[in-house]
Amino acid sequence: xxxxxxxxxxxxxxxxxxxxxxxxxxxxxxxxxxxxxxxxxxxxxxxxxxxxxxxxxxxxxxxxxxxxxxxxxxxxxxxxxxxxxxxxxxxxxxxxxxxxxxxxxxxxxxxxxxxxxxxxxxxxxxxxxxxxxxxxxxxxxxxxxxxxxxxxxxxxxxxxxxxxxxxxxxxxxxxxxxxxxxxxxxxxxxxxxxxxxxxxxxxxxxxxxxxxxxxxxxxxxxxxxxxxxxxxxxxxxxxxxxxxxxxxxxxxxxxxxxxxxxxxxxxxxxxxxxxxxxxxxxxxxxxxxxxxxxxxxxxxxxxxxxxxxxxxxxxxxxxxxxxxxxxxxxxxxxxxxxxxxxxxxxxxxxxxxxxxxxxxxxxxxxxxxxxxxxxxxxxxxxxxxxxxxxxxxxxxxxxxxxxxxxxxxxxxxxxxxxxxxxxxxxxxxxxxxxxxxxxxxxxxxxxxxxxxxxxxxxxxxxxxxxxxxxxxxxxxxxxxxxxxxxxxxxxxxxxxxxxxxxxxxxxxxxxxxxxxxxxxxxxxxxxxxxxxxxxxxxxxxxxxxxxxxxxxxxxxxxxxxxxxxxxxxxxxxxxxxxxxx
Numbered sequence: 001x002x003x004x005x006x007x008x009x010x011x012x013x014x015x016x017x018x019x020x021x022x023x024x025x026x027x028x029x030x031x032x033x034x035x036x037x038x039x040x041x042x043x044x045x046x047x048x049x050x051x052x053x054x055x056x057x058x059x060x061x062x063x064x065x066x067x068x069x070x071x072x073x074x075x076x077x078x079x080x081x082x083x084x085x086x087x088x089x090x091x092x093x094x095x096x097x098x099x100x101x102x103x104x105x106x107x108x109x110x111x112x113x114x115x116x117x118x119x120x121x122x123x124x125x126x127x128x129x130x131x132x133x134x135x136x137x138x139x140x141x142x143x144x145x146x147x148x149x150x151x152x153x154x155x156x157x158x159x160x161x162x163x164x165x166x167x168x169x170x171x172x173x174x175x176x177x178x179x180x181x182x183x184x185x186x187x188x189x190x191x192x193x194x195x196x197x198x199x200x201x202x203x204x205x206x207x208x209x210x211x212x213x214x215x216x217x218x219x220x221x222x223x224x225x226x227x228x229x230x231x232x233x234x235x236x237x238x239x240x241x242x243x244x245x246x247x248x249x250x251x252x253x254x255x256x257x258x259x260x261x262x263x264x265x266x267x268x269x270x271x272x273x274x275x276x277x278x279x280x281x282x283x284x285x286x287x288x289x290x291x292x293x294x295x296x297x298x299x300x301x302x303x304x305x306x307x308x309x310x311x312x313x314x315x316x317x318x319x320x321x322x323x324x325x326x327x328x329x330x331x332x333x334x335x336x337x338x339x340x341x342x343x344x345x346x347x348x349x350x351x352x353x354x355x356x357x358x359x360x361x362x363x364x365x366x367x368x369x370x371x372x373x374x375x376x377x378x379x380x381x382x383x384x385x386x387x388x389x390x391x392x393x394x395x396x397x398x399x400x401x402x403x404x405x406x407x408x409x410x411x412x413x414x415x416x417x418x419x420x421x422x423x424x425x426x427x428x429x430x431x432x433x434x435x436x437x438x439x440x441x442x443x444x445x446x447x448x449x450x451x452x453x454x455x456x457x458x459x460x461x462x463x464x465x466x467x468x469x470x471x472x473x474x475x476x477x478x479x480x481x482x483x484x485x486x487x488x489x490x491x492x493x494x495x496x497x498x499x500x501x502x503x504x505x506x507x508x509x510x511x512x513x514x515x516x517x518x519x520x521x522x523x524x525x526x527x528x529x530x531x532x533x534x535x536x537x538x539x540x541x542x543x544x545x546x547x548x549x550x551x552x553x554x555x556x557x558x559x560x561x562x563x564x565x566x567x568x569x570x571x572x573x574x575x576x577x578x579x580x581x
Contacts, residue, residue: 004249005041006242006245006246006249007245007246007249007250008246008249009242009243009245009246010242010243010245010246010247010248010249010250010252011246011249011250011253012246012256013239013242013243013246014243014246014247014250018258020232022265024228025269029269029272029273029276031221032276035217036279036280036283038306038426039210040283042210043208043287046206049202050202052298054197057191057195057198060191064187064191068183068184072180072184075176075180076180079173079176080201083169083173083533086169087327090165090169091330091334093375094162097158098158098338101154101158102342102345105261108150109347112143116139118413119139123135123136130433134433134437138480141440149556160402161343199519336355372404373408373409373412375398375402376398376399376413377412378398379394379395379396379398380395380412380413380416380418382394382395382420383395383416383421383422384416384418389434390452391439392425392438393434393437393438393441396422396438396441396442396445397441399413399418399445400441400444400445400448403445403448403449404448407452410448410449410452410455411447411455413445413456413458414449414455414459419446419458419461419464419577420461422442422445422446423461423464423467425438425442426439426442426467426471427467431474431475436475436478436481439481440474440480440481440484443471443481443488444484446459446484446488447484447488450488450491456491456494456495457493457495459488459491459492459495460491460492460495460499461546464488464492464499465489465492465493465499465502465503466502466508467487467507468485468488468489468514469489469503469508469511472485472486472489472511472512472562473511473515476515476519476522477516479521479555479558482519482555482558482562483555483557483558486558486561486562486565489503489565490561490564490565493565493568493569498535500540500568500569503565503569504569507571509569512565512566512569515562515568516559516562516563516566519555519558519559520559521563522555523555523556523559
C-alpha cells in the first residue's frame, strides 16, 4: 500500500510538471503571435501616418511652387517689357548715329574732291610728265591708306558701342534671372531640408519606440523565465523525495502514454510553428511589395517633377534662341534697308564705281583666271621664273592686292618661298622712281603677310635683318619705305633670339643709331615747317600743309618703332620676342 501511494504521488507530480510545460509553451507561442500582430499593426499605422503627412507636405509644396512660379512669371514679363523698350531705344540711337556718320562721310568726300582738284592743278603747274606720274601714285596709295584707316576706325567705334550696350543689357538680364533662380532654389532647399528633417525625426521616434518596446518585452520575458525557474527548482526540491519514490511505479504505466502524447504535441507544435512562419513570410512579402510599389511611385513622381524642370529650361532656352534669331533678323533687315537707302543716295561717281565692281565680279565668276587664287598662282609663277622689271612689277602688285584680301593667298605666298626671291630683288633696286615704287609694293606685300602671326616666321629668313637695315639707311628720306622697313624689322625680331643677336652686331647697331639721330633732326625740321606754315603771314596752300602733317605723322610712327628696336637690342632683352609678346 505504501508503494502504491508513492507511485501515485509520483504520477501526479509528473502530470503536473507536464501540464505546466505545455501551458508555458502555449503561453510563449501566444506571446510571439501577439508581438507579430502588434508589429504589423504598428507598421501599418506608421505607414498610414507617413503617407498622410507626405500628402500634406506635397500639397503645401505644390501651392508654394505655384505662388513662386506666378511671381517669377510676372517678373519675367516685366523684364521682357523693359528689354523691348531698351531695344527700341538702342535702335533709335543706332539710326541717329549712322545718319550722323553718313553726313560726315559725305562732307569729307566733298572736301576730298576739293583737295584732289587743287592738288592736280598744282602738279600740272610744277611738272607735267614725270612728276605727275609719281605724284599720282603717291596720292592714290595715301588716299587708299587714309580711307581704309578711317573706315576701320568708324567700324571699330560702332562695333565697340554696340558690344558695350549689348554687354550691359545681357549682364542686367543675367543678374536679375540669377537673383530669381537663387530665391527659387532657397525656397526649394528649405522645403527639402524641412521634409528631410521631419522624415528623420519620425524615423528616429519610430526606432526608439520599437527599441523600447523590445527591451521591455525582453525584460518581462527574463523576469517571467526567472520566476518560473525559481518555482520549478523550489517545487522540484520539495517534491524530489516523493518524485523519486513515485517515478519508478509510473514509468511503465505512463511510458507509452507519454510517448504518444509527446509525439502528438511535437507534431502539433511543429505544425503551428510552420503555419506561423508561413504567415510571417506572407506578411513580410506583402510589406516588401507595398514598399516596392511606393518606391516606384515616388521614383515616377520624382522623374515627372524633374521632367517638368527640364521642359521648363528647354522652353526658356528655345524662347531665348527665338528672341536672338528675331533680333538678328531685325538687324539684318535694318542693314538691308540702310544699304538700300545708302545706294539710293550715293553719287554718280560712286554708282559708276559700283557698276565697275559688279562687272569685275561677274567677269571673275565667268573667268576663273580672274579669281584671287589663280591670280596669286600666276603672279608667283612669274616671280619665280621671270627677270623682266615690268613683269615683276605687275606680279608684285597682284600679290600685294591678293595678300591684303585673302589669308589663303598669304599661305600660298609663304609656301612658295617668295620672301627669299623678294629679298634678292630688293638687293638690286636703286633710288630711281620705278625702283622706289617697286620697293613700296614689295614691302606692302611683306607687311600683309606679316600681319598674320602664324606667317611671321615665313618672312624671317637669314638675310632679312641685313636687307631691312640697308633699306632703313638708304631710304630714310622716303617716309613710306622707311616706316614699312622699320615695321617689318620689328616683326622679324619677334621670331627668335638669333635675329636679335644679328641686329645687335656693332656695325648694324651703329647704323640704326645714326639713322635714328638723323630722323630726329628731320622730325624737328618738319615740326618747324609746320609751325611756320600755320602763321598768318605765310600763304601756303592747304594741300602742302596736309602733306607736311602726314609726313610728320609717318615719321613719328617709324621713329617710335626704331627707338623701341634700339632700346631692346641695347638692353640685350633675352629673348626679344618673349618680351615683346
